[in-house]
Amino acid sequence: MKEKSEKIDISKVLSSNKEITENDVLALIILMEEGRIQNPTLMKKLNLRRVGANTPETAGYYRRKLEKMGIIEGYPAKINWEKIGYPTEFVVIATSQNKKGVLEIEKRHIAVVRWYKEVTGASIGVIPLSEKGDKVILKDVLFCGQKPMAVITGRATDDGAAMMYADLYLPKLYPGIDTARLIIKRSSIRDFEFQDELIESVKEVLFDEGEIERYREAFRKEFRWDLLSRSKK
Structure with a gap:
């Protein structure tokens, strides 16, 4: 019913x-x-x-x-x-001493996602965390096979909301899991694309004089450029 x-x-x-x-x-x-x-x-x-x-x-x-x-x-x-109110990008890694803890995360997500869509009318997962407006949006919920682990990525209304989700909300929902919270500050590659504007904007801050050339020279020597070449017919 x-x-x-x-x-x-x-x-x-x-x-x-x-x-x-x-x-x-x-x-x-x-x-x-x-x-x-x-x-x-x-x-x-x-x-x-x-x-x-x-x-x-x-x-x-x-x-x-x-x-x-x-x-x-x-x-x-x-x-x-940021324009919608979610400036913080985060990654949460959830682990457990046994498979059951992480399996519970997967089972709950699979069990409720369709019902959530029916109730909200939307295919985007928003989790309210407090009456003050702390919320997170879930981008990816990934489960790894080699080791009991769930990797959750998303956006939060601020760093505090990401902390509430990772350190309070998830452990309360899934007793026995351990969580590691990471706040993403910048990325040089995003969705397979090089982030040229970001790369240019941080060069002067990250590198001392001559450092870029030293990194490039080391990369030039170590990288297998020959494997990028087309096979000879």
């Missing part, structure tokens, strides 16, 4: 920004999955009707609004999570 529950406005769960509506969030989720989706298809997925070009009943309205607010910075959809 399907549980009855009051309608949840995912926009209020996701963000405290009052400008963001439920359709904004739904459009954002769709654009994250299909950045190049055409407006007519987006309109159907949002269950909108075709009316005036700049009214909330058109798909283009939501795309332009998210772009204007600086939430979408490019395509394929590049999301600025």
